[in-house]
Amino acid sequence: MNKNKILILGDGIILALVTLIGFISHGEADSSYLPRFFAACIPLLVAWFGFTRWAKWLDEETAIEPKNLYSIPLALIFVIPLAAFLRGFILNSPIQPLFVIAFYATNTIGMLVWRVIYIFIAKKLKS
Secondary structure (H helix, E strand, O other): OOHHHHHHHHHHHHHHHHHHHHHHHOOOOOOOOHHHHHHHHHHHHHHHHHHHHHOOOOOHHHHOOHHHHHHHHHHHHHHHHHHHHHHHHHHOOOOOHHHHHHHHHHHHHHHHHHHHHHHHHHHHHHO
16 A cells, blocks of 8 residues: 555544544543534544645655654644634534644644654654
8 A cells, every 4th residue: 555545544544533532531422423523523634634735744755754743733733723613613613712722632642643653664664
């Protein structure tokens, strides 16, 4: 599989997984959570892939450099508010600042962990 496809797939899985963990941690993972899950997850994915594609952060040579890990929290500073705005629009509900902060923190941690693992594996496969 193309390394870029693995990076894209991994990013999508991590963002969806972190969102799912958020629902589970709030005890909201019953049968009625799916519309709200998608209302949070899809805007996040759209904002992330739109921003990172524009910034060329899905490029293999950029992604495997540990010095570029700073770009993850930086990208999410722009991505999370956009995703929260879109979520609020979809759900027709106000945007809670605490939600935005928690959404930023958890997705930043999840994405950094995933990208560190990706760098480690990609560098091992290169050598």
